[in-house]
Amino acid sequence: MLNTPIDPAKMQLLDAILPHVAFDGWAPSAFNAAVAEVDIDPAHAKTLCPRGAVDLAVAYHQRGDAEMRAALATADMSDMRFRDKVAYAIRLRLAAIDDKEAVRRGTALFALPHMAPDGAKLIWGTADAIWDALGDTSQDGNWYSKRLILSGVYSATVLFWLGDDSFDQQATDAFIDRRIDDVMQFEKVKASVNKNPLLKPLTGPLGRLMGSIKAPSQTPRADLPGTWSEPQ
Structure with missing residues (x-):
């Protein structure tokens, strides 16, 4: 995933709008209040943010992703299990x-x-930023399934966190652990199903199907969601 820096003027607008968003x-x-406070030409502000506050809401989320990537890049996770790294x-x-x-x-907006x-x-x-930071190397359908599952975990976590008034967000920490445990249980079941010889007539074609789906990095255009090739 490309990590494009946010324009400094756009960052100023973002900082200026936050008190008004509440x-x-x-x-x-x-x-409009942010534009007036930053004292930027309204036409230039419109060029930076064609959709106005919506584009700043997007930038706010992307700034959080960038800060997370920076924190992960310097974190020592050598002693962590993989599930703990995701959490x-x-x-x-x-x-x-x-x-x-x-x-x-x-x-509410989105x-x-x-x-x-x-x-x-x-x-x-x-989800993509997390998997990239953790060194995901999948190049087939697993590239999509990993991000799909983590997207569900993260979105559910945010909704829970918004209503969490526990001390030091302990309830949210516990919620994250439960969701990761659910995912790990699913992976264990999936692995046992794939190893079951009685289910090979079903899992074999499905595995070949997943293998025929390519991650975006393997496509001629990296901005496309993926490609399809005939199973071998």
Whole structure:
């Protein structure tokens, strides 16, 4: 996943809009107030953010992803089990959030039907950033399934975290551990099914099917979701 730095002027607008988001949400009024405070030409602000506050909401999420990647890059996880590394990455992503109300308002924004594709893309991007940081090397259908599962875990965690008023977010920590345990149980069941000789007539073709799906890095255009090739 490409990690494109956010334009400095856009970062200024993002910092300026956050105090207004708590009251107005990611709305045009909040965007206009940020533009006035930064003292930037409105035309230039519109060039940086064609959709106004929506683009700043996207930038806020992407900034959190960038902070998580930076924290993971310097973290010593050598003694952690892999499941603990994934849980740790999710906790780092939550720790990168400096404004809970901005996330609450963003969750409401991206739940709107016309904004749902943007919201799904952002969550997918977070899952992709975590897997990349943890050194994922899958190149077939597993590339997609890993990110799909982690997207579900992370989005559920955020919703739980928004309502968590426990001391030091202990309830959220426990929630993350339970979700990761659920995923690991699923993986154990999947592994046992794949090893069962009685199920080979079913799992064999499915495995070849998954192997024929290529991760984006293997395609001529890396921005495409994937490619399809005939099973060998």
